[in-house]
Amino acid sequence: MTQVKLEHVNVTVRDWQATADWMKFVFGWDVRWHGASIHNGHSAHVGGTDSYVALYQPPKAPAGPIDCYNTIGGLNHIAVVVPDLDAVEARVKEAGFIPKSHANYEPGRRFYFEDASGIEFEVVQYD
Numbered sequence: 001m002t003q004v005k006l007e008h009v010n011v012t013v014r015d016w017q018a019t020a021d022w023m024k025f026v027f028g029w030d031v032r033w034h035g036a037s038i039h040n041g042h043s044a045h046v047g048g049t050d051s052y053v054a055l056y057q058p059p060k061a062p063a064g065p066i067d068c069y070n071t072i073g074g075l076n077h078i079a080v081v082v083p084d085l086d087a088v089e090a091r092v093k094e095a096g097f098i099p100k101s102h103a104n105y106e107p108g109r110r111f112y113f114e115d116a117s118g119i120e121f122e123v124v125q126y127d
Helices: 016-027 085-094
Strands: 008-012 030-037 041-047 052-057 078-081 100-105 108-114 120-126
Touching: 008 041, 016 030, 016 041, 016 052, 016 085, 085 108, 085 120
Parallel strands: 008 052, 078 120
Antiparallel strands: 030 041, 041 052, 100 108, 108 120
């Protein structure tokens, strides 16, 4: 059987353009599409060739982030695999975010950070 592949996740953000800008800078991704979307909002698909993060910005500023780990259906984090963890961490810092929870484990290394919308990202490099 062919392996099933995750194509995208869709998250609500405060500012789709600002989020897309830091994703392009930190991860080297592209805006694959953006435009008007559901509920009079604006969406953007930001990612690589095979997968992306759909960013949804509602017409009115959304409420602050929720405690995802204690909310059924909450998004706990998005994990991204990178070829050079140290280089990505430097860009995360340059973008104004604070890396945390660094860990070395088999078979790799990781850290986490939260963006301006309160979305937690895990960045992983496998050895």
